[in-house]
Amino acid sequence: MTDDPDSPAPRPAGARRGRPPSNALTRERILDAALALLEREGPEALTLRRLGADLGSNHTAVLRYFAGKDDILLGLAERLIAEAVEGFEPGPTWRATLAGLARRVRRACLAHPALAVLVASRVSRRDAEFRGADLVIGALLDAGFAPREAARHYRALVDVTLAMSSFEAASAVLDGADREGDRMAWRREYLAASPRRFPHLASVAPHLAGADEDDQFEFVMELLLNAVETRLGGGA
Template sequence: MTDPSTPAPRTVGARRGRPPLSTLSRERILDAAMTVLESEGPEALTLRRLGADLGSNHTAVLRYFSGKDEILLGLAERLIAEAVDGFEPGPTWRETLTTLARRVRRACLAHPALAVLVASRVSRRDAEFRGADLVIGALLEAGFGPRESARYYRALVDVTLAMSSFEAASAVLDSADREGDRSAWGREYLAASPRKYPRLALVAPHLAQADEDDQFEFVMGLLLDAVEARSATD
């Protein structure tokens, strides 16, 4: 019979009500990393912080990931997966590419701190391969050969991620700074001296109308127009 005065054995890692070490997994580590990143920013994301939040020593995290960079690549995979999971090609190659670009932008804006960190990375995992396969499939449908499809794939992805991460970088600014940048188009630009900047003064009233949505659609339209024009000549 157990002596009631004898304390129950502690489970390794179950400190201060936190989950035991045995419950660690790649997904739980990525969940914790995303929480830290989105709530406190990239500076707070360290292996020691993850270990503390998960109720274990930071070395336990290294049983699942080789280091912080691999964790970031895992988060990059999640970002891409959010954009491509459940996606099916549209009725035309152009609609497929347009919709994919919009989904990537939406995922980046849903997780701006993450997008700023990983938009330029190559995650080399299944979701990225799935996205690549979809884009290349659309380009092959447009009539391009393998070499041209590879070049246009890189161009389309780079422009989409560049624009999306640029917008995400604005989203993580302090709200006052972000609003100052946004309002500058309709304030400082309109107030610029017409004598010193006559060409700027000519178009200044229209600059504030070109918001983020308009610019993304405009640039993607220009790029796809160029792709479509070249598909007709190849």
């Protein structure tokens, strides 16, 4: 211990040289807070000022790490795709690879529905998205498509998968009573539709009630992959 006024002040107990304090801002901490705020209070709450308050910092400090709110949303879009592709290995066939990836994307969207509604249509242009694109395009090239057709089929597969997943996510973020009302409509209003006025609808109404979200996703993926296979066999 010294009384020399020029000696450095002692570090707080437990502090380590070179390690930032636990509450220091980082890109990952900002994204953590943004996701928590979005999932807790919805998209309207996600502002730079509110994010800064939740982080215990002035909102301008966030702008040292992100260009603005849209840049944060693209970072969150990257996280969503990263969750879907993390640890994924191609399947034994191109169809298995594409179906497996589609199911993972849907699972990630339903795990974070408020985020999926906001960012499913965005292009994050970051590594996780590139990794997903590489997996899908690789499967299509392995199947035998030429590069131009592989690119077209990639865009179609990804757009349909994200559209279905974000559509389902939009339902998941509805008020509980509204969501249940929409779900029960297939078993109430559709079944009660007048056979005289809507004969074709009435003839299949019981089957509409039996088709749930899991069934519909798998059915659409099967239709889409069958179409891809048909085009492949036709020399597309």
